[in-house]
Structure formats: C-alpha cells, structure tokens
Amino acid sequence: MTLARAPRPIEPVAPGLRRMRLVATGLLVAMAATFLAARHFAPLHPAIGFVRAFAEAAMVGGLADWFAVTALFRHPLGLPIPHTAIIPRNKDRIAGTLAAFLRDNFLTAHVVARRMRGVDVARAAGRWLANPPEANGRIGSGAARLAADMLEALDQERLGGMAKGAIAARLRAIEIAPLLGQALTAAMANDRHLPLLDGMIRWASRTLAANEHLIRDIVHSRAGSVMRWTGLDETLANKIIEGLHKLITEMADDPAHPLRIRAEEGLAQFAQDLQAKPELRAKVEGFKVEMLENQAFQHWIDGLWESSRAALLRLARDPERALGGKLGEALRQFGATLQDDARLADTINRFARRAAVGAASDYGDGIVRLVSDTIRGWDARTVTGRLENAVGRDLQYIRVNGTLVGGLVGVAIHAVDTLL
Template sequence: MTKLRAPLSSSEAVPAPLRRMRLVATGLLVAMAAIFLLARAFDHLHPALGYVRAFAEAAMVGGLADWFAVTALFRHPLHLPIPHTAIIPRNKDRIASTLAQFLRDNFLTPKVVARRMQRLDIAAAAGRWLANPVHGDGRIGRGASRLAADFLESLDQERLGGMAKGAIAARLRAIDIAPLLGQALGAAIAKDRHLPLLDGMTRWAARALDANEHLIREMVHSRAGSIMRWTGLDETLANKIIEGLEKLLVEMNEDPGHPLRLKAEEGLERLAYDLQHKPELRERVEAFKLEMLENQAFQRWIDGLWETSRAALLRLARDPGKALGGKMGETLRQFGVTLQEDRKLADTINRFARRSAVGAATDYGDGIVRLVSDTIKGWDAQTITGRLENAVGRDLQYIRINGTLVGGLVGVLIHTVDTLL
C-alpha cells in the first residue's frame, strides 16, 4: 500500500514551547561539555574542580544516553541505521492495530458504553436547555447551529431526500396498519370519542340528502307505473320518502339512544374487532395501503413532506432563536419543563439514548476501529513521527534534562566515594 504524506496541519507543526524545550535540553548538554573541558584543563588548580569535572562528565553521559533513547523512539540518531532505533516508524502498522484494538476493547464495547451512558442524564440536560435556551452557552449554541446548517446544506439533497422518502415509505410498508386502526377505534369507542364522528356522519348525510333530492324524485318517477305518474302519486311518494329520511337523520342526531345510531355504534365496535382479529379484513386493508403507497399523488405528498421538513430544519439551524419563538418555541419549552419534572418520561428517553449508543457501538465499533487502524497505517513515517512527538510534547525534553542532571549527581557521588576510599 502506498504511504501518503498527510497534509501539514497545526497539530504536526512543532509548537514553539516544544522548540524552546529542545533548545534548553541541547543547550544544557553543550554547557556540560564546555564545563567538562574547562574543569579537565584546570582541575589541578583546586581539588573542588574534580567534583565539577565528575559532575559535568557524568551529566554528558546521562544527557547523551537520554538523547539517544528519546531520538531512537522516533528516528535513527544522526541518521545512522543503528539496530532497534526509529522504533515507532518501523512498528507503526503494529502500533496502529494495537491502538485500534485498545480503543475497541476499552471504549467501544457495549458494556463500557452502557456503563458510561448510565451516568448521563441526557433528558434532564436537554430539558434544562429547552426550558430556558437563552441562558445556555451562546457560543455553543451558535456553533452548533452553524455546524448543523452547513452540514444540511452540504449533503446531496437529491440523494438525502431519496433516502428520507425511501425510509418513510419503507416504514409505512412495514407497519401492519389494520390492528393499529382497530386499536385506535376501540380506544375511541371506549371513551365515547366516536360520538362526534357519528354526529358528523349524520350531518353529512343530511346535507347529501338535501343536495340530491332531485335524484330521489327522478328514481321514484322512473320506477313508478303510468297510473302513478298520471295521478301524481309518484311525486307524493318521493316527498314522503325524503321527509321520512330527513326525520330519521334528525332523530338520530338528537337521540343518543336511537336504534339506528346504536346499530351504527355496534357496527363500529365490530369493525374495530375485525381490524384486529380478522385476517381477511387485515389483508384487504394491507392491499389498500400498498396501493396508496404506489399512488403518484401519495408520492407527491411524501415529496412535499420531506421538503417542508428540510426547510424547517434549515430555518431552525440558521436562526435557532427565531425558530424557537412562537408556538413551536412554547411547545419545546413546555416539553423541556416536562422532561425535568416527569421522571418516567426522562427515564424512557435516557433508556432510549443508552440503547441507541450501545447499538451504535455494537454496529459501528468495528468500522471505527478499522478507520483508526487504516488511517494510521496510511500515514508515512514522517507524519506519524511528527504527530506522536508533538502529542507527547515537552516531557520528552524533560527526560533529557533530568538525565543530564541526575547523571551529574551520580557522577559527583561516584567521585566522592572514590576520593574517600
């Protein structure tokens, strides 16, 4: 696989503090060398200079040893191919695999994600922000809004819209709608919520009768015999039929205990039961649903639903303050208050968030691990060396400084023991 040089970023550029620490560590080593040369040249003048020479000599050894050790991690010292140097560049593929596996085993396992999510009260945090968004961190809100808007606008709208509309249609196809309709109708009947429906049906029937009286008269006239038409009895019969139907509809509308109204209620109850338990009716409803989904008018409705939703999301992302005003904002604020006060609802949302996170770790954990591993393996030696060295930072140079000073102290100790013996 071709190793690519990743673009230079601010994380790869050597930070100024790190450059200063390198100069300090190197300068200290050069100073020890200069002190050693001076002390060696003049140590015959005074016995104390022997201690200075021992300190400087051991400090040089310690500083050089730690410089070699630090440098050997990332590159060949003095560009010499010494064995077991440039450890990180030589083993970067193994490091990438190990790091990715460490990430997988310690951060992306369902058990770890579930334990971490158990400590988070997402519902309460969301409730506090929704209930009083103006007191939140404005920078976070503005940044999140810009990010969301840029993200929505950068996506391929045709492809995204197709995915969204496809998901809606797939979800509708997967729903067994007949039992849901039966349960909804049964629940409405149990709480007398079907009564406005019956009232509306009788009023609609009365208006339909009034608008189509001429059809009843024509039907009676065409079916009546010549004698009835000659005597005008057909007109009288038609009037009686119309008056009787009008009276029946008025009585049904005014009398909750009217026999036909009770029959209608009985029919609704039977329909609610059949929708849930009769396979043949459920099949007919399912066939009607699929036919509706294939209808072009329904497809245009889904298209409009997606465009409306996308436009609303963009308005919300571009101007959350304005979007959170009015009825929508009031609804969201009330929902935020409810999230803080209703622990049962909050627990449900937290449980859903926890399950979603655990599911994401289960489904996409391996993909994230491969992304990390393949990305690091794709870097060249210079890239991974620069990034890891900058990540560790000044501590590497402190190792050199400490090695120089500790080496010097050990040298003084050894010289003291040698002098005393």
Template structure:
C-alpha cells in the same frame, strides 16, 4: 523546548571550551570542565535515545533506530488489543457502568442546564448541531429520511395496529366524541339539504298528491321525523341507533385484527396512499420542516428552554432526581445498551483502530506520537545534560580526592 535543549547542549560545549582554556589559572576550572564535558556526553546520549525512537539520527540507518515507524503496525495492534481488553469487554463495561448514575447526571443537567458548566455545554452542543445540520447534504439526506420512513411504513402492517387502537378507544369510551360528531354532522347535513328531500318527495309523488298539496305535508313529516331522530340520538347515549354504531365500530376493530380480506384491503390502501404524489411531496417536506426546526432550536437553545419544552425538560429532570425507581430503570437500560454495543461492535472498533494505525504513513504516526508526548521528550534531553554534568563533577571530585 527543542531549541532550549539544543541551546543548553551548545552552552555546555562553549563552557567546556572556556574551562579548558582557563584550566591553568585555577583548580576550580577543572570541576567546571568536568561538568561541561559530562553534560555534553549526557545531552548527546539522550538526544540520540529520543531521536532513535522516532527517526534515524542524522539520517543514518543505524540499527535499532526509528523504532516507532518500523513497528507502527505492531503498535496499532497492541493499542487495539489494549482497548479491547481494558475497555470493550462486556464484563468490564458492565462493572464500570454499574458505578455511573447516568439518570442522576441527566436529571441534574435537565433541572439546571445553565449550572455546573451546563451553559458552556449547551453552547458547545448548539454550535456542533448547527455545523452538522448545515454541513449535511440536504437533498441526499432528505431522500434518505423519506426512504427510511416509507420503508418502515411499508414493512409495518397497519390493520392490526388500527384494530387494537380502536378496541382500546372503545374500552375507554374515547369513541363517543366520534359518534357525537357524526350525529351533529348528520343533523347539520339534514338541515342544509332539506330542499333536496322535499324535491325528492315532490318528484316521486303522484299527480293527485301534488294537486292536493299532500306532497309538501309528507315531505315536512319526513324532514321533521329525521330531525327528531337525530336529536334523540344526540341526547340519548343509549339510543338504539347509537348502539348499532358502536356495534359497527367493534365489528370493524375485530375485522381489522382478524379478517384476512380486511387486512389485505388496508394494506392495499396504504400502498396506494404511499405512492400518491401528494403524499410523497408531504413526506419530502417533513424532513425539511424538521431540519429547520432543529436548526432554529440549535441557534437559540435558551429560547427553547424558556418555553413549554424547557418546562417539560426541567420537570423531567426533577423526576429523574426524585424517582429512584425510574433512575434505576434508566441506568439499567443504559448499562445494558452500552454492554450490548461493546459486545456487538467491540471487535469492529478494535479492527478500526488497528486498520487506521496501519493505514498511517511513518511520518504521520511519528508526528502524532511526538506531539502527544510533547515537551517531556525535550526535558529528557535537558535532564540528561544536567544529570550528566553532575555525575561528571562527582567523578572529578573522586579523582582529585584520590
């Protein structure tokens, strides 16, 4: 477009020369000459105006030219203030977010990821995710993930959490399978180690008992009694020993929550476990496993959507569309989170914009703004050339008429 505008100006210069040479042959050439002459003036004037915005015309230090490079810092500040006053004020953000149905949009996309451009969105997101995951420094990021996870676990006191979880499990009878498993384990352990019981009775029995064979009878009675006791515990949920086990679990839950000594013991065990090399190796492997899983999902998102995860996401999408109460809750949460981000980070965003523009050199900001405006700058020159020519014809017409 710059070449078109310049070519049009040169064409007007050529037309002016031709009309001047042929002016004596017909009066119409006077109108052509007036048009071309005024068009050159209009084109040159608008070329000067457009150029003066971004640089010095002909590299001459003419006053009030190169306006944008000279005022780039002020432009950055004004742009930052514009963002702050029109987009990042919490009241403005809240008002605009109030008109957005984020939950509904998310629900429609989850229910039909391939529809309404969702397939293109999924493919674009997939490519972006792959590029990000492949570009990250895996060793450094893995170390950051491990450090963050370990730090979070260190800062979290596990004992009260375990105590409350155990309390909740007992209240809902979810501890019963644990006791049942313990009883079954005890019965299996007794059967597998019956020979040890018999050997213990034999070693501790007197010589008379061994000579008469009563040690074997006594060992059989002990084994049978223990086996019968364990069987009764397995069959009777109200067995006294099971009740004792439940009391022990309730006592453990209370101690985990309220006993300082127990809480210190749990914290000590937690720290020892975190510092164990095997645990550190396991934590290190967590990030790599997660990264590979995310990479597989990113490479083939449709396969993920076809599986159980996809079915769950579609059900979630349907729920978000049908459950108005849930939708209002999610929209309210998103609105509050966005408003909070604007309140907390608005000044930082504004400062980032201002400092970024200030950091650009004059050539960079000139190029970016000129490219952002695009062809319209050259249309100003073209329009100036044509409008100037028409004004020239009008003036020549008035002059001839008078």
C-alpha cells in the same frame, strides 16, 4: 513517461515541542560548560569538586536520556545503530496494535453496552434542547454553515428519491390495522374517543339538514295518490325529519343514550376486529397499498420532502431565528418533557443503547480497518512527526529530569567518595 510521486510534506514541529527541545538541549550545554569551568577551577576550593561531580553526572544522564528519546523516532546523529528509530521501523505493528486496542476496548458490542448503561442520552438531550447554547458562536455558526453547504451540495434528486423511497418502504412494511385497533382501544379506555363520536353526531346532523329534500322526495314518490292529494305525504316527511333531528339531538345531549352506547360498542368491536380478524386486516392493507400507489399520495410525499428540506435549510442558515419561533418553543417543551418524563427518557435511552451496540456490531470492524489502514498508509516521516508532536514535549521533560537527577546522583557519589 511516468511522473514521480511528490514526497509528503514533513510534519511541522509543534511550537511547544520546539521550545522544550531548546530547554533540554540548553540545559545539557549548560552542564557541559559548568563541567569545563569546574574542572578548570577545581584546585581553588574543595567545594568546586561537588559542582564538577554534579555537572559531569548531569551530562551523562542528559546524554543517555537524549539518546533514549531520539531513538524512539529516528537514528541518533543519523547513525544506523541497532534498535533505534523504533517507531518508523514498527509502523505497521503499531497500526495493528492500535486497531486491536480500539476493537477490544471500545468497539465490541458488550463493551459498548456496558459503557452506555451509565449514559443518560435522553436527559442530556433534554437539557440541551431546553437551554440550547448560543447559536451565534464560532462553533455554532460554523457547524450551521457546514450543515447548510452539505445539504445543498448533495444530489437533490437522489437524496430526495432516497428519503421518499425510505418513507414509502417504511409505510409498506408497517401493518397498520393492528396499530389502528390498538390506538382506538387505548383511546376508548381513556375516553379520548368521545370527541370523535361527538364529531360523527354533528356530521350526521349537518348531513340530515343538507339532505331533507331527498327524504321528502322519497316519501312523495312512494306515497299513494290519496296521500299526495290530501297532503299527508308532506306531513309524514316532516314527521320523519323531525324525529331524526330529535334523535340526533338526544344522542348529542345524553351520554347514556342507547344508540350512543350501541355506537361505542360498535367502535370497541371494530377495534378488536382490526387486531383479530384476518379478512378485515387484509382489507385495510389493501386500502393502504392503493393509497400508497395513488398519484395524489406521491405528490403529498414530494411536498413533505421539499418542505422538510426547506425547513432544514432555514434552520441551518439561521438557527437562532428558526429556534426562536414555534419550532424552538416545541423543541424546548420536548426538552423539558425528556427531563421530567422518566418513561420516555428510559425508552429513548434504550433505543440509544441498542443503536450504539448495533453500530458497534455492524461497523466496528470497518472502523478498526480504517484506523489500521490509515496508519499503514502514512509514510515513516508522517508517523514520526505526528507522534512526536503528540508526546514529544513530555519526552523532553524526561531529558530535563534525567539531567537534574543525574547531577544529584553525581553529587551523592562524590560526597560518599569524599567522606570515605
């Protein structure tokens, strides 16, 4: 036995619409009562004829507009009069028309691109980050709880696997050798490589100090018996160590030292080779692949995802506290930078425009179909109730205006008839 589908609940009438219906209907009833009273007392004074004319024409205007408004949503008095219940009968056509309107005016790539040209996403985000709204409001706290619940409800294994897979896939797709070469070239152009070079020199000094015994052993093992007997091997080893220490100290103190200049030239050549030499780029890519396949790197990716997820949950559960620490300060500084740095803002705005245009191109048809199919899936009562709640209050004003305007026209006609 099949169960009958439960009927959809009738859309509740909005309080504003119900109130305006009562006003419009009450005005029509008042005009009817006025007409009856004026008709009864008409012989008492000629001026009552104007009241009767007003009430009579107002009834006609009010009834005509009541019929027109009612015919949009249902059959007046339940009678199947032709060309009434317009919206329920044309539900599917309305869905198609609305979907076409959305597609042609909002969801095509050129329309989105044109509208996004005037939208300054970067500076708007910068103002929000620099001066964030209160996080403890109803909207803010509700959004934070919703975000936390959604993040906890998602399948962590699948979500984590997707995030880690996306990171690894992105790293595999990037050829890092040219990027490293460009970064090193840019750093050297602005002397940002000097701390690296100084660090290398300090590392060489510490390495030499930690391995002096190896130099002594090498000199002792390769010296002849006479040198060992006379102790000259020890003297020679000390001179070598002393000379190396002196050389490293001079390189550290003198920016124009020849060996330091040669090291900078080597760095510049290495940066160029990273961008131009295929064999070096292949070696760097091979090293990258080995690093990505290393188990230790996989553990690092796991830790990165878990720490990011935990930070997101902390931010969602207590946004005011999270934004009050170093993260909040960093976000506020970034917001100030977005407002002050025109180049960065232009870059972000271009990215936002391209993302919006790409989303419209990729998902616009799907959004249009969703709107159209959703409206087609509603039954006639649902469509009628929602549209009437949306615009019905203004339509009731038409009934009121029709009653009053009809009455004024009736007075004008009666005046002309009286005068002639």
